[in-house]
Amino acid sequence: xxxxxxxxxxxxxxxxxxxxxxxxxxxxxxxxxxxxxxxxxxxxxxxxxxxxxxxxxxxxxxxxxxxxxxxxxxxxxxxxxxxxxxxxxxxxxxxxxxxxxxxxxxxxxxxx
Numbered sequence: 565x566x567x568x569x570x571x572x573x574x575x576x577x578x579x580x581x582x583x584x585x586x587x588x589x590x591x592x593x594x595x596x597x598x599x600x601x602x603x604x605x606x607x608x609x610x611x612x613x614x615x616x617x618x619x620x621x622x623x624x625x626x627x628x629x630x631x632x633x634x635x636x637x638x639x640x641x642x643x644x645x646x647x648x649x650x651x652x653x654x655x656x657x658x659x660x661x662x663x664x665x666x667x668x669x670x671x672x673x674x675x676x
Contacts, residue, residue: 566596566597566598566599566601566643566646567597567616567617567618567619567642567643567646567647567650568594568597568598568599568640568641568642568643569598569599569600569640569641569642569643569663569664569665569667569668570594570598570601570639570640571638571639571640571667574639574640576591576594576612576613578637578639579594579637579639579640580592580594580613580630580633580640581629581630581632581633583613585629586625586626586629587623587625587626590613590614591612591613591614592613592614592616592630593605593610593612593613593614593615594612594613595612596610596612596615596616597615597616599643599665600665603615618650618652619642619647619650619652619654620650620652631654631655631658631661634658634661635658635661638668641661641662641663641667641668642654642661642662642663642668643663643664644662644663644664645664647662
C-alpha cells in the first residue's frame with residue numbers, strides 16, 4: 565500500500581524533485597510510499613527518506629514542490645483509491661495526477 569505509483573523502471577532521483585527543494589532537505593522513500601514496493605528499513609533508520617502514510621502528513625511547502633514536479637515529469641502519480649480512502653482532495657489543476665497501477669488520468673486540454 566502507498567500513496568503513489570511510479571512509472572516502472574524510474575529511479576527515485578528522477579521520480580522525485582531534488583531533495584534540496586524539499587523542506588528540511590529530506591527526501592521521500594519511494595519504496596515505502598509507492599504501491600508494489602516495500603522498504604526493508606524502519607522509518608527511523610531509512611536512509612532513502614521519509615515514510616509517509618498519508619498525503620495529509622506532507623508539509624504544505626513539500627506538497628507544492630511535489631505536485632509541480634509530478635505534473636512536469638509524469639513519472640509519479642497518486643493512487644486514487646488511497647486518496648479517496650483518506651478523504652484527501654488535491655487541487656483541481658492536478659486532478660490528472662490521480663490514477664492506478666496502469667497510470668495517471670490523461671491531462672485535460674485547456675481552452676484558450
